[in-house]
Amino acid sequence: MKFVLALCFSLAMISAGAVQADAAAGQSAYAAKGCIGCHGAGGVSTVAANPTLKGQSADFVSKNLTDFRSGTRQNPIMNAMAAGLSDADIKNIADYIGSLK
Numbered sequence: 669m670k671f672v673l674a675l676c677f678s679l680a681m682i683s684a685g686a687v688q689a690d691a692a693a694g695q696s697a698y699a700a701k702g703c704i705g706c707h708g709a710g711g712v713s714t715v716a717a718n719p720t721l722k723g724q725s726a727d728f729v730s731k732n733l734t735d736f737r738s739g740t741r742q743n744p745i746m747n748a749m750a751a752g753l754s755d756a757d758i759k760n761i762a763d764y765i766g767s768l769k
Contacts, residue, residue, distance in 0.1 A: 690759075691763045691764045694767075697761050697764075698761050701749070701752065701761070703749070706745075721768070723768065723769070726765065726767075727766075729761065729762040730758055730759065730762035733750050733761065733762065737751055
């Protein structure tokens with residue numbers, strides 16, 4: 669019985685690790701995917717038309733990127749940018765933005 673419990677616990681931990689966001693990967697994706705071009709280094713935009721993301725929660729960023737990607741939220745630039753993001757990209761970028769204080 670202890671073996672079964674240990675196995676279940678181990679599998680749960682492995683599964684949890686696979687879906688956890690990675691802020692370091694998110695920072696890299698933020699730069700590589702072009703987010704930094706409009707939303708600025710460290711999530712601070714220098715252009716009034718582009719929102720600053722610093723201070724937003726990871727949940728807020730994740731929901732909005734998912735909505736832009738699906739077309740639920742409309743903005744021609746963001747719809748095109750989000751279309752190329754994987755679920756992992758969205759989780760990682762959201763975690764990165766959420767970590768900025």
